[in-house]
Amino acid sequence: xxxxxxxxxxxxxxxxxxxxxxxxxxxxxxxxxxxxxxxxxxxxxxxxxxxxxxxxxxxxxxxxxxxxxxxxxxxxxxxxxxxxxxxxxxxxxxxxxxxxxxxxxxxxxxxxxxxxxxxxxxxxxxxxxxxxxxxxxxxxxxxxxxxxxxxxxxxxxxxxxxxxxxxxxxxxxxxxxxxxxxxxxxxxxxxxxxxxxxxxxxxxxxxxxxxxxxxxxxxxxxxxxxxxxxxxxxxxxxxxxxxxxxxxxxxxxxxxxxxxxxxxxxxxxxxxxxxxxxxxxxxxxxxxxxxxxxxxxxxxxxxxxxxxxxxxxxxxxxxxxxxxxxxxxxxxxxxxxxxxxxxxxxxxxxxxxxxxxxxxxxxxxxxxxxxxxxxxxxxxxxxxxxxxxxxxxxxxxxxxxxxxxxxxxxxxxxxxxxxxxxxxxxxxxxxxxxxxxxxxxxxxxxxxxxxxxxx
Numbered sequence: 001x002x003x004x005x006x007x008x009x010x011x012x013x014x015x016x017x018x019x020x021x022x023x024x025x026x027x028x029x030x031x032x033x034x035x036x037x038x039x040x041x042x043x044x045x046x047x048x049x050x051x052x053x054x055x056x057x058x059x060x061x062x063x064x065x066x067x068x069x070x071x072x073x074x075x076x077x078x079x080x081x082x083x084x085x086x087x088x089x090x091x092x093x094x095x096x097x098x099x100x101x102x103x104x105x106x107x108x109x110x111x112x113x114x115x116x117x118x119x120x121x122x123x124x125x126x127x128x129x130x131x132x133x134x135x136x137x138x139x140x141x142x143x144x145x146x147x148x149x150x151x152x153x154x155x156x157x158x159x160x161x162x163x164x165x166x167x168x169x170x171x172x173x174x175x176x177x178x179x180x181x182x183x184x185x186x187x188x189x190x191x192x193x194x195x196x197x198x199x200x201x202x203x204x205x206x207x208x209x210x211x212x213x214x215x216x217x218x219x220x221x222x223x224x225x226x227x228x229x230x231x232x233x234x235x236x237x238x239x240x241x242x243x244x245x246x247x248x249x250x251x252x253x254x255x256x257x258x259x260x261x262x263x264x265x266x267x268x269x270x271x272x273x274x275x276x277x278x279x280x281x282x283x284x285x286x287x288x289x290x291x292x293x294x295x296x297x298x299x300x301x302x303x304x305x306x307x308x309x310x311x312x313x314x315x316x317x318x319x320x321x322x323x324x325x326x327x328x329x330x331x332x333x334x335x336x337x338x339x340x341x342x343x344x345x346x347x348x349x350x351x352x353x354x355x356x357x358x359x360x361x362x363x364x365x366x367x368x369x370x371x372x373x374x375x376x377x378x379x380x381x382x383x384x385x386x387x388x389x390x391x392x393x394x395x396x397x398x399x400x401x402x403x404x405x406x407x408x409x410x411x412x413x414x415x416x417x418x419x420x421x422x423x424x425x426x427x428x429x430x431x432x433x434x435x436x437x438x439x440x441x442x443x444x445x446x447x448x449x450x451x452x453x454x455x
Contacts, residue, residue: 010114027089038086041062041091045436306341333429333430368401377398379417385414
């Protein structure tokens with residue numbers, strides 16, 4: 001593979017709800033329709049948008065987050081995973097400058113990747129130019145190179161908005177979406193529906209691709225952003241150790257990973273980092289399987305929507321019994337968020353119905369109608385654990401609508417969290433909690449996890 005440059009850009013919005021996801025998905029679908037190999041990425045810690053990206057492009061979407069995984073890892077993630085693509089499209093997060101170092105604007109500025117700004121012009125005309133001008137001047141290094149207008153009502157509306165932006169701003173108008181576009185992604189309390197639930201029909205994707213193709217200048221986008229990512233790492237270069245499989249060590253550790261509709265929130269780079277350290281990943285379903293895969297060394301129970309499938313999980317007694325026995329036999333388990341809820345005594349849903357779960361932790365998880373916690377988290381380990389010695393620093397994100405009963409004092413808390421709390425609950429060789437960790441900030445945790453399993 002020789003070095004090459006490919007068109008690369010970030011799709012940002014003026015705010016949440018501006019149409020950023022619709023435009024990003026539409027551009028992915030339109031370029032895919034043209035026969036391009038489209039590599040998607042998501043700025044920030046989101047799990048659901050990457051799944052939708054993959055649904056449209058057929059490629060695994062990666063998270064790029066400067067705070068959660070660091071600049072070097074983010075840069076290498078972009079380079080490595082775009083090597084075989086024709087175009088790379090990064091969907092931003094919230095408004096362009098929302099989120100500090102993890103914002104779309106910071107990513108654009110730090111990695112020198114230009115962007116498209118999605119501007120919702122409903123109920124405005126010439127005033128749109130003032131908004132674009134503000135985004136151009138607030139942080140000039142991150143200024144958008146192109147504009148896609150959303151919710152255009154008529155040809156006259158388009159002309160008024162376009163003329164004002166062209167008169168006062170530098171960014172090019174690349175196209176628009178009409179207000180009449182009927183495209184909606186179903187959602188629930190944690191956000192949009194997941195890829196596994198097939199929230200976008202083939203007809204909806206085709207409609208979006210057709211609309212984008214008709215109203216957005218794809219050829220101009222390709223030319224405007226042709227040097228957006230460079231250089232792509234060649235196969236002759238030293239590869240990113242955390243992104244490449246260490247074939248010499250493959251099979252050192254077999255990890256059973258819960259993955260189905262109930263447990264579907266994972267950072268794909270975590271899998272790559274584990275494989276690079278020598279792990280073999282074996283996927284299984286707590287929803288449908290009745291026994292664990294054979295010859296495992298550890299379990300990794302990720303997040304998702306266990307509350308939506310609580311009755312089915314609870315009724316799968318053979319799997320609950322298998323995992324309970326695994327825990328009691330002092331075998332390693334790492335569980336986060338939904339996986340952690342699965343290891344409690346049970347889940348109490350919003351109808352106040354109790355569903356029995358594994359019972360490793362002597363608390364119940366209760367669903368709430370309002371959000372229980374949201375935000376980035378940095379943790380420092382206070383005692384040795386499966387991720388390394390005392391003082392290991394890990395980073396991740398927390399977002400959930402459930403809360404647990406007060407954890408008994410005899411259950412050790414391994415994490416000292418940067419928000420002043422203590423978490424990371426341990427029982428035997430189980431480590432569980434609400435945080436979703438991204439191993440990119442500390443890739444050595446994969447080797448530490450293997451050593452923990454071997455011991």
